[in-house]
Amino acid sequence: MRLRGRIQLTRRRVLSAGLALLAVVGIGTVTAVADTPQPVHEQDQFLSMPAAPGSTDQVRIDTSFFTTGTSPRPAVLLAHGFGGSKADEAGDARALARSGYAVLTWSARGFGHSTGQIGLDSMDGEVQDVKHLVDWLATRPEVQLDAPGDPRVGIAGASYGGAIALMAAAADPRIDAIAPQITWWDLPQALFPQNVQGGSPADGVFKKLWAGIFFTTGSAGDPTTGGKQSQPQNGPVGCGRFTPELCAMYNRVAAAGRPDADAVALLAKSSPASYASQIKVPTLVVQGQQDSLFPLDQGDEMAKAIAANGVPVSVDWFAGGHDGGQETSARVQSRVTAWFDRYLKKQQVSTGPAFRVTRTGGVDSTGFQAVLNGADADSYPGLNGTASRSVQLTGGQQTIANPPGGSPPAISTVPGLGALTQASQLGLGLSVDFPGQSANFDSAPLDGSLQLTGAPQVSITVHADRPDAVLFAKLYDLAPDGKTTLPEQLAAPLRVTGADAPGGRTVTIRLPAVDYSFPAGHKLRLTLSSTDLAYASPAEPATYQVAVAGPVTVPTDASLTPEAMTLPNRVWVLPLIAVAVAAALLLTGRRRRAVPPPDPELAEVPLVITGLSKRYKGAQDRYAVRDLSFTVQPGQVLGLLGPNGAGKTTTLRMLMGLIRPDEGEIRVFGHPVRPGAPVLSRVGAFVEGAGFLPHLSGRANLELYWRSTGRPAADAHLDEALEIADLGEALGRAVRTYSQGMRQRLAIAQAMLGLPDLLILDEPTNGLDPPQIREMREVMIRYAAAGRTVIVSSHLLSEVEQSCTHLVVMDRGRLVTAGEVGAIVGSGELLLVGTPAEYGPRQLADAAEKVAALAGIGEVEVVGHGLLVRLAGATPAELIAELVRLDVPVERAGPHRRLEDAFLSLIGGGAG
Numbered sequence: 001m002r003l004r005g006r007i008q009l010t011r012r013r014v015l016s017a018g019l020a021l022l023a024v025v026g027i028g029t030v031t032a033v034a035d036t037p038q039p040v041h042e043q044d045q046f047l048s049m050p051a052a053p054g055s056t057d058q059v060r061i062d063t064s065f066f067t068t069g070t071s072p073r074p075a076v077l078l079a080h081g082f083g084g085s086k087a088d089e090a091g092d093a094r095a096l097a098r099s100g101y102a103v104l105t106w107s108a109r110g111f112g113h114s115t116g117q118i119g120l121d122s123m124d125g126e127v128q129d130v131k132h133l134v135d136w137l138a139t140r141p142e143v144q145l146d147a148p149g150d151p152r153v154g155i156a157g158a159s160y161g162g163a164i165a166l167m168a169a170a171a172d173p174r175i176d177a178i179a180p181q182i183t184w185w186d187l188p189q190a191l192f193p194q195n196v197q198g199g200s201p202a203d204g205v206f207k208k209l210w211a212g213i214f215f216t217t218g219s220a221g222d223p224t225t226g227g228k229q230s231q232p233q234n235g236p237v238g239c240g241r242f243t244p245e246l247c248a249m250y251n252r253v254a255a256a257g258r259p260d261a262d263a264v265a266l267l268a269k270s271s272p273a274s275y276a277s278q279i280k281v282p283t284l285v286v287q288g289q290q291d292s293l294f295p296l297d298q299g300d301e302m303a304k305a306i307a308a309n310g311v312p313v314s315v316d317w318f319a320g321g322h323d324g325g326q327e328t329s330a331r332v333q334s335r336v337t338a339w340f341d342r343y344l345k346k347q348q349v350s351t352g353p354a355f356r357v358t359r360t361g362g363v364d365s366t367g368f369q370a371v372l373n374g375a376d377a378d379s380y381p382g383l384n385g386t387a388s389r390s391v392q393l394t395g396g397q398q399t400i401a402n403p404p405g406g407s408p409p410a411i412s413t414v415p416g417l418g419a420l421t422q423a424s425q426l427g428l429g430l431s432v433d434f435p436g437q438s439a440n441f442d443s444a445p446l447d448g449s450l451q452l453t454g455a456p457q458v459s460i461t462v463h464a465d466r467p468d469a470v471l472f473a474k475l476y477d478l479a480p481d482g483k484t485t486l487p488e489q490l491a492a493p494l495r496v497t498g499a500d501a502p503g504g505r506t507v508t509i510r511l512p513a514v515d516y517s518f519p520a521g522h523k524l525r526l527t528l529s530s531t532d533l534a535y536a537s538p539a540e541p542a543t544y545q546v547a548v549a550g551p552v553t554v555p556t557d558a559s560l561t562p563e564a565m566t567l568p569n570r571v572w573v574l575p576l577i578a579v580a581v582a583a584a585l586l587l588t589g590r591r592r593r594a595v596p597p598p599d600p601e602l603a604e605v606p607l608v609i610t611g612l613s614k615r616y617k618g619a620q621d622r623y624a625v626r627d628l629s630f631t632v633q634p635g636q637v638l639g640l641l642g643p644n645g646a647g648k649t650t651t652l653r654m655l656m657g658l659i660r661p662d663e664g665e666i667r668v669f670g671h672p673v674r675p676g677a678p679v680l681s682r683v684g685a686f687v688e689g690a691g692f693l694p695h696l697s698g699r700a701n702l703e704l705y706w707r708s709t710g711r712p713a714a715d716a717h718l719d720e721a722l723e724i725a726d727l728g729e730a731l732g733r734a735v736r737t738y739s740q741g742m743r744q745r746l747a748i749a750q751a752m753l754g755l756p757d758l759l760i761l762d763e764p765t766n767g768l769d770p771p772q773i774r775e776m777r778e779v780m781i782r783y784a785a786a787g788r789t790v791i792v793s794s795h796l797l798s799e800v801e802q803s804c805t806h807l808v809v810m811d812r813g814r815l816v817t818a819g820e821v822g823a824i825v826g827s828g829e830l831l832l833v834g835t836p837a838e839y840g841p842r843q844l845a846d847a848a849e850k851v852a853a854l855a856g857i858g859e860v861e862v863v864g865h866g867l868l869v870r871l872a873g874a875t876p877a878e879l880i881a882e883l884v885r886l887d888v889p890v891e892r893a894g895p896h897r898r899l900e901d902a903f904l905s906l907i908g909g910g911a912g
Contacts, residue, residue: 038068040094047106047136049116049129059116061129062086063106065140066097072144074152074176074344075102075137077130077168079161083217085112089161092333099337100345102142104133108160110241117243120187120270121163123171125243130155130168134175150174154340158182158286159294159322163272166302169283170275177343178279179336181286182321184294185302186273192259195473195492197457197508201264205470205493206257206536209415209693210293210322215242215250216694216736257536276305282312282343284351286332288321289358289515290488292413292534295321296513297455300383307380312343314351315380317515319358323413323489355380357453357515357560375560383455383513385555391450391524393458395441397547402470402530403437406537410434410529412474412491414704415693431474431486438529441548442478448520452487454555455513458526462496463504463545469496471544472532475511475552476525477518484525487516493535499544506549526552602670606758606789607632607655612664614650624650626813628664632758632791632806637784639800639821640793641903642810648793651810652760655791656685668758684756686748686764694736698727698746701735706753721752726779741775748779759783761792765799777803797903809903831876833883834866834892847888854882866891 042064049059064086067073076096078089086105093103108126109116119125137143137151144152154177155165162183169175184190191211192204239247249263268274283306287299296317307313318332341347353376411432462469473492477485490512498505511526518524528546531537602608612628625647632638642648653659655666657675665672671679692701699722706716722731727749730742738746744764751759761780765773773796780803784790794800800807800821807824809816817824835844844862851867852860856874860867869879876893883890 038098040066040068040097042066042090042094046113047132049109049132057116059109059129060114061106061109061116061133062113063104063133064090064093066090066093066103066105067142068097068100070142073100073102073142074154074340075104075140075143076340076344077133077137077153077155077157077165078103078105079155079157079164080105080108080111081158082160082214083111084160085114087112095333096337096340099341101340102137102140104137106133108164118241118246119243120246120267121160121167122243122270123167123275126164127167127171130164131172134168134172138174146174146176152176152344154178154344156181156336156340163187163270166272166279167270167275169281170272170278175281177282177340179284179286179339180302181332181336182288182291182294183298185271185298185305187267187271188259188264190294190298191267192264193493195494195510196496197510199495202259202261203468203495203497204259205495206253206259207293207493207534208254208257208536208695209534211250212254212694212736213415215247215254257539273301273305277309279306280309280311282339284314284316284336284339286316286318286335288323289317289319290323291321292415292490293322295490297383297510300513303380304382313380314339314353315355316352317357319360323415352376354378355560359515359517373562375562377557377559377561379559381454381555381557381559383510383555385454385557386559387556389450389554389556390551391443391446391554392551393441393443393524393526393548395439395548397461397545398439399543399545400437400439400528400530402538402540402542402544404541405539406531408434409531409533409537410437410472411533412472412486413489413534414708415534431476431484431489433474433527433529434531437531438527439546441526441528443524443552445480445521445523446518450518450524450554451556452514452516452518452554453557453560456511456552456554457508458511458552459506459508459549460528461504461506461547461549462499463501464496464499464542466538466540466542467498467500468538469499469542469544470494470530470535470537471496471546472529472535473509473511474527474529476527477516478523478525479519480521487514488512490514491529491532491534493532504545511552524552524554596665596672598672599667599670602667604634604669605631605667606634606636606669607791608667609651609655610665610667612651612654612661612666614647614654614659614661623647623813625654625661625810628810628813628815630808630815630818632789634757634789635784635787636806637780637790637792637804638806638808639804640791640808640810641797641800642816645812646810647813648810649762650813652685652762652791652793656680656683656760681754682757683760684751684754684758685760686751686762692735692743692746695734697732698735698738698742698749699731701746702750702753705750711754716753717755718753720755721749726775741771744776745779748776752783755788757788759788759790761790763794764792765794765796773799831869831871831879831893832863832866833869833879833888833890835889836891837865839865839889847883847886850886851879851883851888854879 044064046060047063049061051058078093078096080086080088085107089105093105096103107114109129110118116125121127134151134153135149137153138145138149146152151174153175155168155175156179157165158181160183162180165178165180166183169178188201189204191207192201193207194201194204245266249266253259253263272279285299285303287294287296289296299315303313303315316332316335335352338349338351341349342351356374356376358374456475462471471494473494474486474490477487479485492509492511494509496505496507526548530544608631610629612625613623614625615623628647628651640648640651650659654661655673657673657677657680660675667673668679669682671677673680693704696704702718706713706718727742727745730738735743735746748761748764751761765776777799780790780792792800792804804821806818806820808818809824841862844867848860848862848867851857851869854874856872856878858870858872860869871879880890880893
């Protein structure tokens, strides 16, 4: 565009002017720095653990050792979560190695490729393994020693890995610092919570859904036997990889619906709380606010007990946990690194505040994600806060019933559906309390905002027609318009014993620990429910009379202050930069639309990718995806192929709107893809390892998932998706009884709900045996047969060759080729000639010798009931004619260039 006047600016001149402007205001020079990651050496090996006393079984632990050099440095052990393996920690291990640590990861016994049985971080099992890993570190020249046999070492891990950090620190004085995250302190209290003051886990309420997920994951199969279940000798059926005593305990408790003394005693052996006085190392306690498995009270007891031993302890409540969450782990990882820098490297660095809590500060501009910020204090106040406020409740005595079998249950947290918890931050959480099964007690409207930090308490009176009354207490935020919000979707289970006494029993209960702000004009609502989906309610019907016996005490912490938002000097010139950029766009006449309009010509085309590129920060010279373009048509089953690092996962994440491309465009049915774009409702996606509630049937899992999306039930097309998945009568059975193949098909059925026009499947056949793989292939073909489109990413090339109609092959982020499977595989020079089964081996050998002597024929090999012939000038027709002349019966003939051969040739022999 040409402007009238004396000056005509080009984009380059505007940019130059902008850079000069930055220099004037003091930004300084602009320097291009190539960020080349330091190479990390990785050593994989199995380490044999000494056999336990009285046993001849030797456990082999699969390990990986990461370092960037040979000079001595502190070591860090990185432990994985339950159901994972050492592979989960590889990324963090490399980052810590580049920060100057020698890092050892391992697959705990019973997981990954390690042998042995799961003992839930027991002192006799997993803890002894860690001690031997420390012994091994002491022999490494790359590891700094404090004394012979005593390496300078810390341990970090989340959940299962966090517990082993605590247990190992109690058992091995050579451990110098730990950073446990979202883990348990008292396992009986975590799995059998009892929120009556003075109560014990022996009277706790069974956390059945989380316990079911926990134990079903460990019982799914033994990786050392190809995924088949192995039963311990003379042990109970269905133990999988668990020790027999743990498996028997779970079977016993799950059947009874409540703990027994032996169960509590057994789990106490795997509880750091039982060894609290022995943990005397600096400890960073990171606990999740969105965690109904190991909630904040577990971290609270942990922090208080360890601090009592006279060692440094810091507490971090972050916006995440086992129920999901938004906060990324980058901040926590940086804090863990700083913790080890201080207590392993002995550097004088800041490890952050003694207490930090992540808070929700409204909603971002998309309207779909909460904005997170932080507040911190110089000391940890505990769950009672530094102060408190009493809020009166009204409501009088109310009668509620526990229905037979505890069904239908109320809903608070649904393990495995963390989106519900995240939605609660936006006031959209799903919580259900049934009339007749719940009692409500409301406060007056608040005259000012109330910041709750900790665990509120309230006294209640309960009278029941049975000795025990099981209740679930929740503290809601009741808005003036009647909408209720359950902070973090948490409920406090409690069992009131002796409730059948005359006049009932009055007890003080502790409500869930949260950090939540009640706005002025809102009310507090205490709800007491007789049921909850996540917990075991009594099977027998019961009637309870409940009443509040005092105000609710709300803990606060006025010492918590918002984190300072320190802004660099350059931020103050951002308005000037914006003016320069706006001028450039104006002068060049280039206008950008926030969202390009739909393209009507592509309305029937499922996917068009044009010039797509993505590179991540710190990798300016290496793209994850670069200049990628291809089109997918209706009815196609497209295989997305490439070696590790080819960019397949990045491409799929951009396609699903999870990350934004740097350049290029993705259009689905003509609409540009953006995070939250409405057109994504026409896309279904399956990611390996979808979680299901094991005690619910397959059908109930799918129905619950669809309800959580908030879409009408009629739009689910549940029956059609189930017909394609072909699960038959298994739909009515509990998911815990499913085979791996059935779980995979159920997961695909979940992705098919709503019958999306475009279905994305990432490694759908992982962990399946050949018959199950064939069934999965038929599912994909049936789905696409109705004119819909399937994109499948898989490493099983032979399966892709049979199930896909088209291929896209990528390598190092770029498109190598795209087209029909037949065209890419091609005819090649190999011809496979099949003969009848009765044509014996000797006859085939004679035929091979005769064919090899023919002109234009290269090598000839007997393969099964046929001949594999390499042509060297002769045509296939000429070969067949010669075979007929030689009286060799030909049953079939065709090209034998496999997809694997084509794939390896396309990517240069399998590099990468």
